[in-house]
Amino acid sequence: MKKILLFSGLMLALALGTPTLTTAQEASADASSATAAATERSILERLEDLEAYVNNVARNASTNAPSKIPGPGPGHNAWQMTAAALVLFMTLPGLALFYGGLVRRKNVLSVMAQCLGIAGLVTILWWLCGYSLTFGAGKPFIGGFDYVFFKGVTGSEVGQGSNWISNNVWAIFQLTFAIITPALIVGAIAERMKYSAVLLFITLWMFAVYFPLAHMVWAADGLMCGPLNPNAKIKALDFAGGTVVHMSSGWSALILCLILGKRLGHGREPMPPHSMVLCMIGTGMLWVGWYGFNAGSALAADGIAANAFTTTTLAAATGGFVWAMAEYVFKGKPSVLGFCSGIVAGLVVVTPACGFVTPSGAMLIGVVAGLIPFLACWKLKNWLGYDDALDTFGVHGVGGTLGALMTGLLATPKANPVVESVAQGLMMAQIKAIVVTIFLSVVATTIIALLVKATVGLRVSEEVEVAGLDLSEHGEEGYHQARG
Amino acid sequence: MKKILLFSGLMLALALGTPTLTTAQEASADASSATAAATERSILERLEDLEAYVNNVARNASTNAPSKIPGPGPGHNAWQMTAAALVLFMTLPGLALFYGGLVRRKNVLSVMAQCLGIAGLVTILWWLCGYSLTFGAGKPFIGGFDYVFFKGVTGSEVGQGSNWISNNVWAIFQLTFAIITPALIVGAIAERMKYSAVLLFITLWMFAVYFPLAHMVWAADGLMCGPLNPNAKIKALDFAGGTVVHMSSGWSALILCLILGKRLGHGREPMPPHSMVLCMIGTGMLWVGWYGFNAGSALAADGIAANAFTTTTLAAATGGFVWAMAEYVFKGKPSVLGFCSGIVAGLVVVTPACGFVTPSGAMLIGVVAGLIPFLACWKLKNWLGYDDALDTFGVHGVGGTLGALMTGLLATPKANPVVESVAQGLMMAQIKAIVVTIFLSVVATTIIALLVKATVGLRVSEEVEVAGLDLSEHGEEGYHQARG
Amino acid sequence: MKKILLFSGLMLALALGTPTLTTAQEASADASSATAAATERSILERLEDLEAYVNNVARNASTNAPSKIPGPGPGHNAWQMTAAALVLFMTLPGLALFYGGLVRRKNVLSVMAQCLGIAGLVTILWWLCGYSLTFGAGKPFIGGFDYVFFKGVTGSEVGQGSNWISNNVWAIFQLTFAIITPALIVGAIAERMKYSAVLLFITLWMFAVYFPLAHMVWAADGLMCGPLNPNAKIKALDFAGGTVVHMSSGWSALILCLILGKRLGHGREPMPPHSMVLCMIGTGMLWVGWYGFNAGSALAADGIAANAFTTTTLAAATGGFVWAMAEYVFKGKPSVLGFCSGIVAGLVVVTPACGFVTPSGAMLIGVVAGLIPFLACWKLKNWLGYDDALDTFGVHGVGGTLGALMTGLLATPKANPVVESVAQGLMMAQIKAIVVTIFLSVVATTIIALLVKATVGLRVSEEVEVAGLDLSEHGEEGYHQARG
Amino acid sequence: MKKIEAIIKPFKLEEVKDALAEIGIEGMTVSEVKGFGRQKGHTEIYRGSEYTVDFLPKIKIEIVLPDARTDAAVAAIIKSARTGKIGDGKVFVSTIEQAVRIRTEERNEQAI
Amino acid sequence: MKKIEAIIKPFKLEEVKDALAEIGIEGMTVSEVKGFGRQKGHTEIYRGSEYTVDFLPKIKIEIVLPDARTDAAVAAIIKSARTGKIGDGKVFVSTIEQAVRIRTEERNEQAI
Amino acid sequence: MKKIEAIIKPFKLEEVKDALAEIGIEGMTVSEVKGFGRQKGHTEIYRGSEYTVDFLPKIKIEIVLPDARTDAAVAAIIKSARTGKIGDGKVFVSTIEQAVRIRTEERNEQAI
Ligand SMILES: Nc1ncnc2c1ncn2[C@@H]1O[C@H](COP(=O)(O)OP(=O)(O)O)[C@@H](O)[C@H]1O
Ligand SMILES: Nc1ncnc2c1ncn2[C@@H]1O[C@H](COP(=O)(O)OP(=O)(O)O)[C@@H](O)[C@H]1O
Numbered sequence A, B, C: 001m002k003k004i005l006l007f008s009g010l011m012l013a014l015a016l017g018t019p020t021l022t023t024a025q026e027a028s029a030d031a032s033s034a035t036a037a038a039t040e041r042s043i044l045e046r047l048e049d050l051e052a053y054v055n056n057v058a059r060n061a062s063t064n065a066p067s068k069i070p071g072p073g074p075g076h077n078a079w080q081m082t083a084a085a086l087v088l089f090m091t092l093p094g095l096a097l098f099y100g101g102l103v104r105r106k107n108v109l110s111v112m113a114q115c116l117g118i119a120g121l122v123t124i125l126w127w128l129c130g131y132s133l134t135f136g137a138g139k140p141f142i143g144g145f146d147y148v149f150f151k152g153v154t155g156s157e158v159g160q161g162s163n164w165i166s167n168n169v170w171a172i173f174q175l176t177f178a179i180i181t182p183a184l185i186v187g188a189i190a191e192r193m194k195y196s197a198v199l200l201f202i203t204l205w206m207f208a209v210y211f212p213l214a215h216m217v218w219a220a221d222g223l224m225c226g227p228l229n230p231n232a233k234i235k236a237l238d239f240a241g242g243t244v245v246h247m248s249s250g251w252s253a254l255i256l257c258l259i260l261g262k263r264l265g266h267g268r269e270p271m272p273p274h275s276m277v278l279c280m281i282g283t284g285m286l287w288v289g290w291y292g293f294n295a296g297s298a299l300a301a302d303g304i305a306a307n308a309f310t311t312t313t314l315a316a317a318t319g320g321f322v323w324a325m326a327e328y329v330f331k332g333k334p335s336v337l338g339f340c341s342g343i344v345a346g347l348v349v350v351t352p353a354c355g356f357v358t359p360s361g362a363m364l365i366g367v368v369a370g371l372i373p374f375l376a377c378w379k380l381k382n383w384l385g386y387d388d389a390l391d392t393f394g395v396h397g398v399g400g401t402l403g404a405l406m407t408g409l410l411a412t413p414k415a416n417p418v419v420e421s422v423a424q425g426l427m428m429a430q431i432k433a434i435v436v437t438i439f440l441s442v443v444a445t446t447i448i449a450l451l452v453k454a455t456v457g458l459r460v461s462e463e464v465e466v467a468g469l470d471l472s473e474h475g476e477e478g479y480h481q482a483r484g
Numbered sequence D, E, F: 001m002k003k004i005e006a007i008i009k010p011f012k013l014e015e016v017k018d019a020l021a022e023i024g025i026e027g028m029t030v031s032e033v034k035g036f037g038r039q040k041g042h043t044e045i046y047r048g049s050e051y052t053v054d055f056l057p058k059i060k061i062e063i064v065l066p067d068a069r070t071d072a073a074v075a076a077i078i079k080s081a082r083t084g085k086i087g088d089g090k091v092f093v094s095t096i097e098q099a100v101r102i103r104t105e106e107r108n109e110q111a112i
């Protein structure tokens, strides 16, 4: 029943969306004929536009004549497409492997199905209205409906994201963020949550948490968008998603796994990763993909992107090394899971900071990222006793919060001139942003989780949990032995 | 014996090719000294050339003076190299994993060896004369011999592919297409075809089907090249290879698997995928690599590439979601293989359309791609009873044909101005292109398959099939258990 | 104890590095205010600068007025970031899988931990002083201390690497080379070396071999830097690291595995790869990543990069095919490991040559690369009887040396004008470079290995070797069976 | 001496091991097997093809022990392995004539 | 009661299972083993090293059943597992003294 | 006929096989098992959780052979499998009543 409803909903949406096939482009065609009426730019102005492209700044706006190069700039657009592809790679197959390797063999496919389902679901929502609610002009808390069905989101025009990248590449780049964020939550609730409940929870969560939060932090009229919104109430910094991506998913994951309850046998039976090899492959992919995530967030192949690229590398490598060496010191053996966890932690903590800090700042972030989340996963979790199966909270919740703080501490105009404008009171703004994010995530997740529990139910039956979700929920097994 | 012949052939070809080491570059050196004799371009003309680079249009051709920027444009060339790397990634390891995971454990390496062998073989053929036969000036049905041994295919010159990308990057980008197309066929004949027969079949098939078809569809003097050839008999559209890649491989696969016969035990014994995990990894890689395939086919990092990037994402995600939800509705469980199949189907169907349709068009494509190939694999195959082991026909044959039709239906000048020039009678042209493609694939495959059967034979012995192709044909096993 | 020392060392370094947070950027701020005082560039000069960007040549230097586009050029910078990400991908997860698949199941994680540990360790060293010692101005044999703690290595400035790429992107690009080189050595000493010994050996080796050698070959004042150093004693060519990366690691690997001794049971017990599937995945990733390695070494998305991209593809595909066909001829069966080995060999041999040879030259390289290392692994190794577990010497040592020779033989100004300036006596220069590289690698490795043996010891105990390094050294297992 | 072979559900292994340890039995050999019996299998679907997996994963425990301790061990296994649902498994007992500890060459009851 | 242990070629498992089902035997336990016998192994080659794999994959079927049904079962196995080529495998029969169904504690012939 | 079941350390398999071949025994069936005994397991650590793996990988060898050759075989196994360290394993001997070669239907001593 539910499934049929879901299905019909999609069809309906598509029926609604299809007319825009015509209208959207008509509008843009009109627009371009209007501008074509203006006079020509001078040679100097045309030269300035070309230089603006190289320098990734705005075209000369002091003249009415249209720019001769009004569309995307090839170098920046090339990098932005590459970056978007890299971020998708983080989820599929990156995160699916990282998480899939850490669960027991009988649940490997369920984790993958969750990542795949989220990718599909979020894409449809994003096209429908998610992109519009996030980046359409609106209120400080949420955007508007200007871009529903990707209306006006074309490849030949720029400006929605930045000066030299196609509007639709920007929309897809941001889509890949909207996909990975809820997929991160999967780590906390692995091995016991109903598939239908996952899909329903995520749908509601996108509307209640992700779209508003991403708007607040990254839209030019958002509540906490320090660099772009001069009227922002909270002038915070978040380069690539410390609050939006990691804190929101991490804190929501904590609440959801508390409401969901522990896995059967948790704390009694060993539940070792069924394949550290898969987990390590996923880690490598996450690291590489993260270059798209962080350096792509510069929205250009410029010096800021280069800085984010650099700091990301340093923090990831150092985070991994420090975590494993901490294990070496405290537990006698450096483990592959330690390296992998530390690399991801380093990447998480540097995410909000990467475009604002220097290489030495990144090294400090790497060291801290290798120690604090290590302690969170080792001590805090056992002490509090929740069953965050794959440590989404320990790594992303704790790491994301840490990142927001470290950004406040280490952001410097020397790494990025934009920091100048928000430097005053930055730490306080960061703390406020942290509070808003945690508050929104915790409250919304609690309500949604209880709602889902009351309707389709959150957990699979004991029998299904024992047999494994792969067989029971997806009718497949991860691996088949030789025969014949 | 055969092997020695093969080997000597390669050596001979190399001996023939090596002299061009000298001659090819001499020619190009001459050419550049000739142009250097002309007068200088004016400042305005130089400015226009720079703007032409940003806008990805041709350099000012109204003057004799050579352009000051005659070579590749960095942003476009950067994207084109990235795209070529991504398409190679689709085959190795992407497709090798997608297919390798779906076969039984005893045949996983044989599938990989087929992909690897095809990559090597096709590269050698491409360098020898394949590129020339495909893109050298020639007749409507086949190109000429201008570029044998990559003669005149340099990095500093542009124009063979497009205005701002190196000629040799274009040649390699196209090589990656020429590699993946025959590799797709492997899915239909998996687990039972002789390795020597695969190599021989593919060699002949490249000459009989791929080089001619790619020439007809993409060369400026090709029979069906709607956008570039004003004299084309069939003014069809195929942005990134619906006919050339997916239909040709899909329909050939069908015929070849019919001639080859079913696997021993087909329909009686269960033959589940030995590792859905590998299949899922492969799917993620295919999706990411497909950005190179589709957005790379714009041959620039421009707005058209951006559009292809966008539509590719939407169709893939929607196709995967719809296929799995259709399973949910009709079979009770959404499977990982359903997601993976739907993603690939979405990508296949959007391939010919991606540069010509709007986002909403892509969503519609995604929905259709999630349903029709799903039915083809579920119902059609059982009904007709052929053993297309990994559903190459169901996904690529059916999907490619569907894509050619949907392109006719949804292509719009609003997405790409080039559609204007072929809009009239487009659907009829698409149907003609479909007929030509199917006809060529079916007839050529039949003849070649019978030829190979009569000479080296198509199938391995029963004993080899039972023991697995890995051990018998390649002397290796996919996995070794622990010992000691 | 040792571990605590290691740990504190890192902390100390960080404490030292952090002050540069301030000083480094101050310096650069001063510099830019100084230049801002100069007069304006003329329109023609500005046009020339833009053209210089497209053509990847230096900005007009005949004027004092600062360039209007002094920073990185988007297309080149985009490609350089992509290339750096690709080279990292080669190590993590590429090489880790390639090697990890070839060892026995009980040691798969140890190989991965070695790759991960090297990535972390080398990153820290690189930031500390490695980059500076390699590329800071210095002596013919080693650089200086100008760039310690990445001082002055910013994203907005260019010139340390090339005209149009950010200095820090160049530094990170080179870091990825510095990571993979020692990681290659792991292949020879797999399955028996102590983890602490690996870390210690590599630390010393970086200072004794890698930093000096990379300086000699690639720094503008390096001893053997043919293209950039007019005063170079040995005017050799090495486009992307035949000597620096492959010969140094390969020859060091040989010596280290001789000193380390054979694995228990070597030659008596079968030690087949535990997963050829992983090895094949790794190979695909290595190939794709190698585009960053080779075409990225052009330091721009220009025609030279395009040429390197092309020759890399041809050599890899041909190398793989020839190796497997040689097996087919001599052993009756073409194996997946044969393809994989040949692909890697093709890539290794073409590495020093890729930017200097034509496509036909690359084909010849591919053929040779498929035959000579094949013989080295098959005959030479058995004949000499050393236990190079995964054939680092056979592929990288032999292949790298072969590549240096083939570069001398095939480099041509037709592929790259820079060859002109060193053509005279090139073969002799190549031989000298080979001798220097082998001498340095062999002597330094011998001394370091004996030193490490005398202090922490080189080998694990017999018991650990039998049980597997994963459990004993890292406290983990690669795979866990189903249970419950 | 007797050999007990018990076929149990995999997730019961820890419990059975603990139950045996409690009565002093600390030597055993365990293997992964597939069982076929009254408990019905499950259906898997792969694109077009649907099929039933009849063989279910089970664990086989083998214990060699003195005659006198057999009944206690059997009872302990039954108690700890039971869920009451179909497919809980079986216990079989047979005779062992000789046992040797490889390390020491101790024989029979000393060896186990 | 008797225990039949049959070592067969892996791809014969379905057929043997069906043959046993036909004569009413529906309980069995199956495991993957490696066999060593007259059937010679194969050679694998990895770069420099070539070696022979002597152990071939086989399936072991274990069935506990009443004495009276033993001969029929053995015959059914032999018939369905035979290919006539070397390596078809063996059937071994031994005695089981006790059998218990864990779920119900039924004993002996009731239990199997 | 007798059946020898030997539980040994995995890396000793080749040696045991060779030792048996030397005394003319060339048929056997081998499986991977997990052993639990005096030899203590190891600890694995995964982030927060630390746990002990009690079950160690072992190899089980099964050989059916004529009564007369049993002692020699047991002796050969013990000699070749011994390392002298805890966990070397056990050898158990029991009786087999019937043996059939599937390929030929040869019975008993002819069959093995
Ligand atoms: N006759 C038999 N011989 C050997 N093993 C058997 C026999 N019958 C059942 N088994 C094993 O016992 C397991 C449980 O048996 P089953 O009939 O499913 O449930 P239950 O024991 O609760 O009646 C089977 O999966 C199989 O491994
Ligand atoms: N003496 C034995 N004891 C236990 N298992 C044996 C014995 N001899 C053979 N086998 C098993 O039977 C299988 C088939 O035996 P083999 O000698 O290869 O062929 P055949 O039975 O046709 O003569 C072997 O792979 C092994 O698993």
Ligand SMILES: Nc1ncnc2c1ncn2[C@@H]1O[C@H](COP(=O)(O)OP(=O)(O)O)[C@@H](O)[C@H]1O
Pocket: D026, D027, D028, D029, D030, D062, D063, D064, D065, D101, D102, D103, D112, F007, F034, F035, F036, F037, F038, F039, F040, F056, F058, F085, F086, F087, F088, F089, F090
């Ligand atoms: N009572 C038993 N029944 C069956 N197998 C046993 C028994 N005791 C030990 N084993 C097997 O023998 C192996 C070795 O036993 P262990 O007590 O560790 O060492 P040792 O034989 O040297 O005393 C165990 O891992 C287990 O597989």
